[in-house]
Amino acid sequence: MNPDQLILALDVSDANEALAWVRRCHDKIACFKIGLQLFTAQGPDFVREVRKTGAKVFLDLKLHDIPNTVAKAVESVCRLDIQFLTIHTLGGHDMMEAAVRAVSLSAPQTTLLGITVLTSHNNDDLDDLGFDHTTTGQSLLLAKLAKSAGLRGLVCSPQEVALLRKELGADFTLVTPGVRPVGAAVNDQSRVATPAEALANGSSHLVIGRPILHAPDPEAALESILRE
Ligand code: C5P
Numbered sequence: 190m191n192p193d194q195l196i197l198a199l200d201v202s203d204a205n206e207a208l209a210w211v212r213r214c215h216d217k218i219a220c221f222k223i224g225l226q227l228f229t230a231q232g233p234d235f236v237r238e239v240r241k242t243g244a245k246v247f248l249d250l251k252l253h254d255i256p257n258t259v260a261k262a263v264e265s266v267c268r269l270d271i272q273f274l275t276i277h278t279l280g281g282h283d284m285m286e287a288a289v290r291a292v293s294l295s296a297p298q299t300t301l302l303g304i305t306v307l308t309s310h311n312n313d314d315l316d317d318l319g320f321d322h323t324t325t326g327q328s329l330l331l332a333k334l335a336k337s338a339g340l341r342g343l344v345c346s347p348q349e350v351a352l353l354r355k356e357l358g359a360d361f362t363l364v365t366p367g368v369r370p371v372g373a374a375v376n377d378q379s380r381v382a383t384p385a386e387a388l389a390n391g392s393s394h395l396v397i398g399r400p401i402l403h404a405p406d407p408e409a410a411l412e413s414i415l416r417e
Pocket of ligand 1: 308
């Protein structure tokens with residue numbers, strides 16, 4: 190695996206601990222994911238700290254609001270010089286289009302990624318929310334809407350990635366969490382695949398957290414993922 194394809198999820202609240210992970214893994218991993226836990230605790234200054242180390246940042250804010258508000262938030266976030274930023278495709282065509290326009294004007298090097306159906310949702314949850322589709326059907330529908338709004342990347346489960354790759358084409362960025370090396374604990378993820386399976390099915394990038402952060406020997410865990 191190319192080290193650019195692996196993203197470490199910095200799922201901790203403490204800035205020093207997160208920076209220590211960046212310094213410890215940066216020679217093997219190019220990009221680090223800052224999610225809501227860390228961003229709400231540490232704010233934009235922390236993103237600047239990570240950028241100072243030379244590491245790339247995936248800012249997983251899952252933006253979802255009216256088009257103008259999302260476009261303005263995207264504009265602000267793009268000043269932080271990040272590699273990936275997430276928005277919810279459920280915000281609709283116009284919201285996604287406004288976000289795409291904001292990125293192309295302020296930071297064309299940033300790739301916007303659409304979130305389709307959260308992997309914590311199953312078919313019953315979608316039914317409760319009034320959707321007629323299965324999780325797979327709904328993901329496909331939202332993926333096509335995202336493409337029509339100008340998005341060129343999505344976050345998806347490793348089990349949907351083959352279908353989405355076929356539907357969206359070779360140059361779409363497909364980022365998959367829920368990746369577990371052979372023998373690693375599944376934790377709260379339900380639809381998982383190994384790194385090799387996810388890449389073979391069409392993932393362009395893998396997001397991995399606990400299999401490295403919670404490993405007894407994180408360096409060895411990282412090496413074995415890269416080898417796999
Ligand atoms: O520890 P683990 O490898 O399960 O971490 C996966 C990361 O990917 C977490 O930061 C989680 O929030 C994120 N994620 C996910 N499923 C999604 C979107 C993001 O697990 N659909």
